[in-house]
Amino acid sequence: MLTILFLSAILLLSVWILLEKLKSRYFILSLAKRVQTEDGSPLEEKVFVVPGKTRFGNSFDILQVTPSMLFKFMRNAHSKSNGKSYLLYYFFGVMYNVVRAEDVDEIVQSTKLITKNVVYDLIRPFLGEGLLISTDQTWHFRRKLLTPAFHFNVLQNFLDIFKEESQKLSKVLQKQMNVELELKQIIPKFMLNNICETALGVQLDDVVEGAQYRKSIHAIEEVIVERFGNPLLYLEPYFYLFGSYRKHVTNLQIAHAFSSRIIERKREQFKQQQSKSVDDYGRKKRYAMLDTLLAAEDDGLIDHQGICDEVNTFMFEGYDTTSTCLTFTLLMLALHEDVQERCFEELQHFSNDDSDLTVFDYNNLTYMECVIKESLRLFPSVPFFGRICTEECVVNGLILPKGTQINIHAFDIMRDPRHFPNPSEFQPDRFLPHNTLNRHPFAFIPFSAGQRNCIGQKFAILEIKVMLVSVLRNFKLLPVTRLEDVIFEYGLVLRTQNSVKLMVTSRQQQQSRTL
Numbered sequence: 001m002l003t004i005l006f007l008s009a010i011l012l013l014s015v016w017i018l019l020e021k022l023k024s025r026y027f028i029l030s031l032a033k034r035v036q037t038e039d040g041s042p043l044e045e046k047v048f049v050v051p052g053k054t055r056f057g058n059s060f061d062i063l064q065v066t067p068s069m070l071f072k073f074m075r076n077a078h079s080k081s082n083g084k085s086y087l088l089y090y091f092f093g094v095m096y097n098v099v100r101a102e103d104v105d106e107i108v109q110s111t112k113l114i115t116k117n118v119v120y121d122l123i124r125p126f127l128g129e130g131l132l133i134s135t136d137q138t139w140h141f142r143r144k145l146l147t148p149a150f151h152f153n154v155l156q157n158f159l160d161i162f163k164e165e166s167q168k169l170s171k172v173l174q175k176q177m178n179v180e181l182e183l184k185q186i187i188p189k190f191m192l193n194n195i196c197e198t199a200l201g202v203q204l205d206d207v208v209e210g211a212q213y214r215k216s217i218h219a220i221e222e223v224i225v226e227r228f229g230n231p232l233l234y235l236e237p238y239f240y241l242f243g244s245y246r247k248h249v250t251n252l253q254i255a256h257a258f259s260s261r262i263i264e265r266k267r268e269q270f271k272q273q274q275s276k277s278v279d280d281y282g283r284k285k286r287y288a289m290l291d292t293l294l295a296a297e298d299d300g301l302i303d304h305q306g307i308c309d310e311v312n313t314f315m316f317e318g319y320d321t322t323s324t325c326l327t328f329t330l331l332m333l334a335l336h337e338d339v340q341e342r343c344f345e346e347l348q349h350f351s352n353d354d355s356d357l358t359v360f361d362y363n364n365l366t367y368m369e370c371v372i373k374e375s376l377r378l379f380p381s382v383p384f385f386g387r388i389c390t391e392e393c394v395v396n397g398l399i400l401p402k403g404t405q406i407n408i409h410a411f412d413i414m415r416d417p418r419h420f421p422n423p424s425e426f427q428p429d430r431f432l433p434h435n436t437l438n439r440h441p442f443a444f445i446p447f448s449a450g451q452r453n454c455i456g457q458k459f460a461i462l463e464i465k466v467m468l469v470s471v472l473r474n475f476k477l478l479p480v481t482r483l484e485d486v487i488f489e490y491g492l493v494l495r496t497q498n499s500v501k502l503m504v505t506s507r508q509q510q511q512s513r514t515l
């Protein structure tokens with residue numbers, strides 16, 4: 001009897017020791033491997049582990065949440081972390097959330113960490129293996145192929161198109177002076193026209209077509225966000241049975257049919273112009289984005305599906321991000337009359353006729369650029385971006401198990417008071433050249449950083465400047481939406497639950513009234 005008791009005690013002790021050992025390596029109830037520190041120091045010294053609501057880690061913390069609840073959940077986790085980057089444990093894996101500029105460096109500079117994480121799997125049916133989502137050789141090859149399509153010389157050719165659209169925008173505003181304007185009903189149309197006519201080289205003369213595309217993108221986004229907030233919907237069969245599967249498929253068809261029609265139209269034009277692959281001086285022509293892809297197709301370097309994926313990626317990336325940026329910049333200008341006036345004054349140093357302005361003139365609008373950057377700092381169109389560890393990797397002194405999801409929260413990083421004192425205040429002067437000298441290189445990352453940074457950032461800044469110049473010359477912006485009433489939410493880009501509104505009034509009338 002004694003022997004049996006003794007043996008049972010030994011067995012229990014062994015099981016207990018084994019479990020303790022396992023517990024230090026694995027989060028048993030989450031079926032996930034734990035993050036360890038490289039130097040064996042306590043994990044809490046390097047990173048904050050967000051306590052879960054149940055014994056299963058954070059697996060049940062964000063089931064069936066709305067996009068705004070999810071946004072709030074992440075901000076709450078950040079506020080609890082005391083400025084440290086933080087870990088969330090889910091079933092089968094861990095998520096490393098980066099909220100410090102100092103922690104960004106090793107991730108974006110790593111040649112191993114270029115694969116996007118599970119969030120992007122939800123976008124894959126829409127954008128396929130386009131530049132945003134693809135990885136390894138496909139990504140390397142396409143990035144190299146498309147980089148020249150964003151060369152300065154190519155951007156220069158886009159200037160007239162941007163100016164034309166900015167004038168169209170001003171005409172629309174002219175008809176709606178002194179009434180409340182909902183910016184999302186106005187801005188996106190012109191930004192979609194811009195990307196279609198520049199990068200893709202096709203004019204959107206059919207207005208209904210563009211409107212339908214924008215509606216379909218919105219519907220696709222709604223479904224993606226619904227899945228994003230409920231991990232069960234990541235599972236295809238569950239999504240098929242209980243999610244908005246039909247809505248997803250119908251709208252994908254509309255969006256893909258739209259981009260296919262654009263490719264077909266351009267293919268016709270391209271065949272006719274193709275005979276001339278050098279310019280008048282005998283130099284190899286630099287093509288805009290879709291021409292580059294069609295030329296590569298001729299050389300057997302990309303297939304039709306590849307072109308579709310890239311066109312979808314560029315149309316989406318090139319229109320929703322810039323619409324969001326312009327919307328928030330206009331809002332901030334309306335709310336800060338002094339900043340608006342300084343921008344207007346800066347314009348007085350340039351020709352009064354927009355058609356005379358060159359790319360160099362737009363580059364020299366230093367203060368306006370500060371305003372755009374400060375708006376992007378506070379309201380980054382892409383509030384976070386992700387990577388996955390395709391193998392175990394050491395980052396910032398942490399051993400991240402294979403499969404770790406990494407999210408870099410630009411939204412939090414760019415509101416870090418160590419790099420931006422009084423971070424909630426709108427202070428464009430922070431970006432004047434002498435004020436940026438000693439700033440951490442990854443404190444301001446609205447376009448991401450490293451090799452997977454935004455290929456279209458120069459395009460975006462030029463485009464937004466051209467639109468702003470035309471608006472500010474003609475109108476004074478007056479506030480309607482107050483910042484304290486804005487409720488942020490996650491979408492494919494940063495969204496607000498309520499509409500962003502402002503009013504415009506004629507600048508000439510205003511001036512004659514004050515004289």
Ligand code: HEM
Binds near residue numbers: 321386448460
């Ligand atoms: C204010 C406007 C914009 C912002 C804030 C922005 C931001 C970003 C960010 C943060 C990324 C990295 C995303 C990630 O890693 O998940 C990115 C990537 C990308 N952006 Fe932009 N973007 C803007 C405008 C544009 C425009 C105008 C275009 C095209 C004309 C464009 C095309 C792309 C593409 C193709 C990628 C993927 C690049 C790669 O992985 O190689 N973006 N952008």
